[in-house]
Amino acid sequence: GKSYEHIKVSSPKPGVGFIELNRPKALNALCTPLILELNSALRNYQADNSISAIVLTGSERAFAAGADIKEMKDLSFADAYGADFIETWSDLVTFLKKPLITAVNGYALGGGCELAMMGDIVYASNSAVFGQPEIKLGVIPGAGGSQRLTKAIGKSRAMEVILTGDNISSKQAGEWGLVAKVFETPQECVDGALATAAKIAGYSQIAVKAAKEVVNKSQDLGIREGVEFERRVFHGLFGSEDQKIGMTAFAAKKKAEWSNK
Numbered sequence: 001g002k003s004y005e006h007i008k009v010s011s012p013k014p015g016v017g018f019i020e021l022n023r024p025k026a027l028n029a030l031c032t033p034l035i036l037e038l039n040s041a042l043r044n045y046q047a048d049n050s051i052s053a054i055v056l057t058g059s060e061r062a063f064a065a066g067a068d069i070k071e072m073k074d075l076s077f078a079d080a081y082g083a084d085f086i087e088t089w090s091d092l093v094t095f096l097k098k099p100l101i102t103a104v105n106g107y108a109l110g111g112g113c114e115l116a117m118m119g120d121i122v123y124a125s126n127s128a129v130f131g132q133p134e135i136k137l138g139v140i141p142g143a144g145g146s147q148r149l150t151k152a153i154g155k156s157r158a159m160e161v162i163l164t165g166d167n168i169s170s171k172q173a174g175e176w177g178l179v180a181k182v183f184e185t186p187q188e189c190v191d192g193a194l195a196t197a198a199k200i201a202g203y204s205q206i207a208v209k210a211a212k213e214v215v216n217k218s219q220d221l222g223i224r225e226g227v228e229f230e231r232r233v234f235h236g237l238f239g240s241e242d243q244k245i246g247m248t249a250f251a252a253k254k255k256a257e258w259s260n261k
């Protein structure tokens with residue numbers, strides 16, 4: 001595949017795209033060139049019909065230690081606001097319709113925690129440390145942390161984390177539901193994420209896309225509109241080939257061979 005400076009991309013399993021952040025000297029601090037490469041890799045995966053699910057990870061020491069503080073330090077208000085600094089980040093999730101699993105080992109701080117939470121599924125190992133330490137730098141989370149963390153763990157806990165800058169251990173993250181699973185070792189975490197991605201890649205990609213879309217809608221809609229939206233999408237799937245393939249295979253006690261149509 002394409003080669004990058006700050007990330008590595010590969011496809012270790014059929015249908016699965018794998019991105020490793022690779023800026024070890026700065027604990028994967030998310031400088032603008034890295035974010036642009038990440039954006040580009042995700043866009044390529046979104047456009048690639050052979051890729052159905054994506055895993056994003058860092059190193060054993062750090063998923064990502066935040067936005068690049070050295071790059072940000074001298075920005076003026078006009079630099080930040082005028083050039084929509086960090087707006088490219090929100091891109092990462094809005095265009096991506098394929099499931100993204102983040103596999104978090106080591107530090108996931110500030111923008112690193114925010115990036116981890118952009119995963120549709122978040123996995124972690126015992127070594128993972130989450131946190132929003134921006135308050136210690138005289139700022140606040142700027143890439144969705146105040147919103148996603150609050151939705152994930154509730155207001156009181158999110159307030160405590162964001163106002164104190166204290167870290168969240170992986171055990172706590174598991175208990176609070178910030179992550180779906182906590183693994184013993186970093187390798188098990190990455191392998192677990194790849195296995196889940198491969199499992200998802202084995203289903204109808206039409207159904208997978210619809211499932212991600214309706215779950216995400218629950219974040220924006222009230223329960224009534226959300227349930228109605230879900231039902232419309234559910235009804236719509238009766239227009240897909242894969243609904244016929246899946247239900248016919250079940251009735252015939254056969255394995256479904258998806259057409260992704």
Ligand code: CO8
Pocket residue numbers: 025026027029030065066067068069070085086107109110111112133134137140141142143
């Ligand atoms: N930015 C730039 N460089 C970093 C960062 C970072 N976020 N984190 C680590 N590094 C660099 C260090 O400067 C050091 O470089 P050098 O070797 O040249 O001195 C190298 O990585 C290794 O780091 P340490 O020596 O500090 O390693 P330790 O093991 O002693 O400590 C820590 C690890 C605890 C993770 C420590 O590095 C740390 O506290 N890092 C900063 C964590 C942080 O505050 N993150 C939040 C940043 S702010 C943010 O993310 C805002 C996001 C919202 C975006 C919206 C903006 C508008």
